[in-house]
Every structure is written in C-alpha cells, then in structure tokens.
Amino acid sequence: MNEDKNIVIIGCGAGGGTAAQFARKTNRKAKITIFEKGKYPQYSKCGLPYAISGKIPKIENLIEFDKDWFAKSKIDLFLETTVEKIDTKKKKIYAKKVNKTIEKTYDSLIIATGAKPFKPKIENNDLDGVFTLRTIEDAKKIKTYIKSCKYATILGAGLIGLEMAENLYKLGLNITIVEALPGILSNNLDGDMAKIVAEKIPDKIKIFTNSQTTKVIGNNKISEVIIKNKETNSENKIPTNILIIATGNKPEVSLAKSIGCKIGNSGGVLVNSKSETNIKNVYAIGDCTEFLDFITAKYILVGLGSIAVRQAIAAGTNAAGGLYELPKGILNTSTSKFFDLEVASVGPTTARLNDYTVVSAHFNGSSLPDYFPGGRPVSVKVIVDKYTGMIISAQILGENAAQRVNTISAAILGELDVETFRKLETAYAPPIAPTLDAITLVCDIISKKLKR
C-alpha cells in the first residue's frame, strides 16, 4: 500500500494508538495524525488499579507507546489537543492546542474518543476525596490522596470496582464496597457464580449490595457516606476518607453525533465489523462505540480494552486502504483476578438471555488429576441454547480460568454445539491437567439435560 492518504485519529488511548500503528503497517506513505486531549500517549487504562497499589512500580510504566515511538513511526501526535469541529464536506478537522487552532484534512477519520466515568447524582459528590478512575491523572491524584486515608469506599462492584478494592486493601485501607444491584460482577457473572467470588473476598472488606449511596458528608473533605438498602430502606453511615466511583462509563460521542453518526440505545456510535460508522470514511472504535453481540446479534456497548484493540486493528487497516473484517460480533471474553481467584467469562450472562431458552450446568473440578499433589479448584458454568445446542456463554472461576475460557471462546467463534465440544481432546499430563477437563465435563452434564 503506497498511496498517499491522510488519516486522522481522534483519541490516543489503546484504540487510537493501535489504529495508528496498524494504519502505518498497512500504508507506509500515509500521513497519520492523532489528536489526544490528555497529556499522555497510549497507555493501559486497565493497569491503573495496580499502579495505584504499587504492584506496577511507576504509573508511567503503563505507557505502552511513548512520544518517541510515534515519532519513529512517523505518526504526528498532538497531545493536550482538543478536536472542536469536524467538517465532513471539506473533510477537515479543527483542533485546539492551548490557543492555537490546528486544521487538518482527512481522507479517513477514526473516532476513538473513549468514554467518561459515569457519576451518579449524589449530594456533595464534588467534595475533596471523591474520585473516578479513568486516566493516569486520576491515578496519580488517588495515589497521593490515599496516603492520608484509612477508610475507602468504592461504589460499584464491577471488575474495576473490585480491582480497586483489592489494590487499596493491599495498601492497608479499610474497604467498603457499595453496589446497587443484588450481586457483584453482574456484567460478567450469573448470581450463583458471583456468590462464589464474593465468598473469596476477605471478611474485612464489607460489601453492601442492593444499596445506593444517597449522600456524601464532610467539610470540604469527605468523611462519611450515607448508603441506603433499596429493599429495606435501612441506612448506614460509612466512614470514608476516599470515595472511588466505579459505576461504569458513558461513551464520549459528541463529535461523532455532530457529524451525524448513528448512536445506539446505549449511547455509543454504531459500527460494523470493519469498524465503519454510517458516515463514509469515518470509523469509530473502542469505548465510544456499540457493536453487535456475537450471540444475540444486538448492539451492545464496547467496554473492554481487548475489543477496542481489535476494532482498532480493523479501523487502522481499513482506513489506510487495507481490508480487515472482525467476526460478526463481540464475544466479550474477559477476566480478572480477585484475592488469588481467577475469574473469566465469555458471552452474555443469563440475565441478558431473556429471548433464549437455555440449558446450563455448573461443575466443580480440579486443575490436576486427584492423585497428583497441588490440584486447585476449577468451577465452570456453561450456558447452551436448548434448541440448537450451540454454546452461548461460559463463566469460570479458579485455576487458569482465563485460558480455559479462551478455549470455550474458540468454540463459540467456531459455532460448535455442545455435543461436539464436549468431545474435545484436551491436553492431559499428571502435573498439568486431568484426563477430562472441567470445561468438557460440564458439557457432558448439559448434553444429558438436552437429551431428557
């Protein structure tokens, strides 16, 4: 690919940065420009909780591609630069860096504007000590602020909320988690599986589910939060020196909207498997987008860095004149680790499968044959479509949960039915894995249920 092409990318997160990289790989002559509002080039947002605790020694370690890398790749990177307007007729964007306006013509435009933390309306939530966590700047502020803190309260028991809880717990803080829904990790796990994770969380960390934070109390600085159980209406006062709000994100789509990009029901820019929007030559990727769910074929918000990166590969390649098409939808393969328990999932939870008649099973196995010392628990739930027998989703807790989920992800991508998948030859050796793995044994149970 050698044609001269202007590619403009708005946003230099994992999405924007990766898109630039793949545009460059695809087209050595293209002019590639990135505009990024923030101070830092491409870094790992997912690593922030671990940089706050010091598990990752320096926050700047999270920068995956620095300014030099972009310079070497001949990608023009404008940091602390805000795109103010896009003119799709002139194919021009207008950006502002301090007081200077920058104009840039594009042949292809990639919108990678990400998302903003969603802050529920709570009285006094602008006091000192109330934080959200999305950027390096946020992490730096939190890392400094917690030095004087004894009590941390975290709103939201999703992946990020729990990751923050664990990292702050390891720093010696007293932790309270407040979750509005009846269980933790409800985006990733069914209630029965989430319960097993909750049991692994040390008793010292208090978890209030079904609870809303109604008020932040303090003089300038936060000192307490008032929470209210949504069922019983009983209130609790939680001593709080720092409040971390981790109740999800809102796609940042104002620029996309301004040029007529179609926005979905969840507020994200609708994109297809080439990362194209409905506007010609305009791509969108990452947390500001909605893409189809592989199973339900419904648009869902893209909320995972791993998906953003894959969309970015598509957008960068296509914008530069190549051809890259993702699978027909998102699997939502995801993982994390809480207090040494690995948690992984792929596909919709049962709550998102109202339109389906499903059969599921849960199996508790071991990572090693019974006779070999050192085996650790592996707990697997698999959900299957009752009528087609196709594997829809899986939730795994324990040893190598993520790698085990990857195997089921491959099965879903390959549209294998449970009858075929349960006969998969998995690798066996006494020090490594049992003859029959929990991921296929659970499918034997489902197979039996289907034949009833």
Place this chain on the structure above:
Amino acid sequence: MNEDKNIVIIGCGAGGGTAAQFARKTNRKAKITIFEKGKYPQYSKCGLPYAISGKIPKIENLIEFDKDWFAKSKIDLFLETTVEKIDTKKKKIYAKKVNKTIEKTYDSLIIATGAKPFKPKIENNDLDGVFTLRTIEDAKKIKTYIKSCKYATILGAGLIGLEMAENLYKLGLNITIVEALPGILSNNLDGDMAKIVAEKIPDKIKIFTNSQTTKVIGNNKISEVIIKNKETNSENKIPTNILIIATGNKPEVSLAKSIGCKIGNSGGVLVNSKSETNIKNVYAIGDCTEFLDFITAKYILVGLGSIAVRQAIAAGTNAAGGLYELPKGILNTSTSKFFDLEVASVGPTTARLNDYTVVSAHFNGSSLPDYFPGGRPVSVKVIVDKYTGMIISAQILGENAAQRVNTISAAILGELDVETFRKLETAYAPPIAPTLDAITLVCDIISKKLKR
C-alpha cells in the same frame, strides 16, 4: 437402558476401566465383566514416573478406581486373569486365573489389551538393572532398584523418557539420555521447538541424539552401556547402574488378531469413531488400536491415555446399547512439563505432513503485558494448510502451554481457518494475560505469509 446385556471387557487400564464405568452409566441392568492380567485395577500409567520420584507419595495412589469401586458399581472384576481364547461364533471368552478356567458369554466385547514396551535388540539387555516402565510392578521394581544407583541411562527422549530423566535427576542420579533420532520429543515437536526444550534441560543431564545403544555391559548387573553415534560412528561408554528403556510401545493385539480384527500398518486394531472394530459387537480402545488422524485422515496408533479414555466412553456407551460417536479423528493434544517448562502440542508435526503444503510461523510472546511484573515466556508455533488456510497443528512452550494448546485444539475441531482464528477475542487483564495472546499473534504472521 434396561435391557439385560452381557458386556465383557479385556483389560482394566484407563481404557477398560472407563469403558466399564460408562457401560454401567448407560445400562443399569447390564452384566459387566472385566478380565485383567495384572494385579491392580484401573490406575494412571502416566503418573508412574512421578510415583518413582516420590512426587506422588505412594505408587498405590495411582489407583483411580479400586476393587471396592468396581464391586459397588456391580462390575465383575477378575484380576490376574488372562483371556486365552475368544469364540466369536459362540460369543464366548475363555480366561484363566491360576489353574481355573472361566467361561463367559458376551453380547458386546471390548478389547482394551493395551501395549507392551518395545525393547530394541541390544546385546545383554536382560541383565539386572535393565527396565522398561509400563506397570505399577515395573515402577515398584525401579523405585527399589534405584536406591543403590548413581548413574541412570535412559533410552528414548520422548515424553516418558524425559519424564523419567527429570524424576530420576531430582532423586540425585547422574542422567544420560540416548535418542536414536536427531532430536528429542520428535513425536510431539518440530526440531526448532524441541531445541528450545533441550536448552532448558540442565547441562548435568547428558543427551546423545542420533545415537544407538549397541551393548549392555556388566556381570549379572549392568555397569555400562556402549552407545554409537549413527553419523560419526564414534562410540561412548556410559557408566550405568540402571537402564530405562523408553523407546515406545507395541500394541498387544494377539487376541484381536485371533478373531479376525483388521490390523493397521502400525500394528494396532483398526477402529472407527464409535470404537467399533470390523467384527460385529467387538470394540477396541486405547493403546492396542489405530484410529484416524483428524487432519491427515490416516490411521495412526493411539498412544495417549486421554484418547484411550475418550474411546472408552464411546465403546462403553455403545456396547451397553447407547450411542456415542467421537469426532472423525484424533487431534493428539498432549502435554508435559520438563524442568518447569510446560510443553504442549496438537496435530501432526511437520515431519508427518509430507503430503501437505504448509505455512508456519513461530512467535515468542509473554504471558502478561510488558508493564506487568512476572510475565513468563510463551513460545508458539502454528502450522496451517497453505491452500485452505485451515489450522493443522500447534506446538507451544512455556506458561500455560497446555491450556493455550486446548484453545487451538478447539479451533482445529471447529475447523477454523487461520484468518478467523487470529481474530479470536482472548481474555485480557493485566495480572493474567496480554491484550493479544501469542496464540493469535502467531496466526497474524501466518496470515501475512499466506497473502504474499
């Protein structure tokens, strides 16, 4: 399934025992009888090397289902009983226990006679201190004998040879490995990958490849072996107190042959995906059989316990009146661990792909994102059919090699091409796995090669 049926199984290894178990699960009323030559009911042969070193504390721990279990399941188990004759017209088998002859009528017969260690012709290989390893009895003898040994020589650098080498090394013995082929693990790995494994083996363990053992020397007891390099003809004298022969197995098919079962080119009974032989109502499973390779569609010897168990599920279920069909062939997913390096593979090595035009790539990645401390190497080779793009095989070394190979096994079973598989969404989280896993990154390289 309630019909009264006589099921006779010859051999109570992992295959025979599992077949009995699934026959019982399928048919509560069936009369199930097992005849086993040896002293012990179903145990793990694969665990023997670890029981010799004491990693598994007692050799008897390897017994997975004991006599009581068979009694409770109402399975008649005859130990130390040799089947001498099968009469397919009368549907009768004749067995001998000490001097007593036992006659048994069958409706379905399952042959699970396993294999015998192959002992190459070497002068004096009947001296004390020369062993093969196949049974608990062998392991017990070796465990006692090594107490007085300082030097161990192992013939064969396959999985079992190397597992023995590591376990004896950990007991403090001086180890020499002698392999006739140019590299180690040639059944599982290509030369380039095997070399990486060889480099992980401590220098103190001497490996002679391309070498034959020509003579065993000793008075009653072995004291030395003479080995000869097949290229240079140079000879070496290796001080040896114990010689372990691990040069493969020969299927035990005399009974199957006697009733007209078709035998394949590698000496095993030919079976289909229902574990049926060519003789009506006669099934065969495990190391005494040949089944189709999933990729090449050629008959190959079954050499893995994991496959024996899967064939046994099919044979046991079908013999008892159920229906269970395995996939169209064997993937040969396998794994082991040598000196903390996990090794896993699926599908034929390049040497077995003469009839194919293949494209392969090798990628060295990490188990974690670069910024997260503690990442370990993951080295992946994938082989793809040049014309169809289908994934044929994979060889992985390093962190979670076995689980990673399982994901590729699922892709092969689902007949995914490399273009689809490389876009697989793998689970990502900083403490667990990188955004893009080595198993898909290697496929990106192959995709590029295919497009050239």
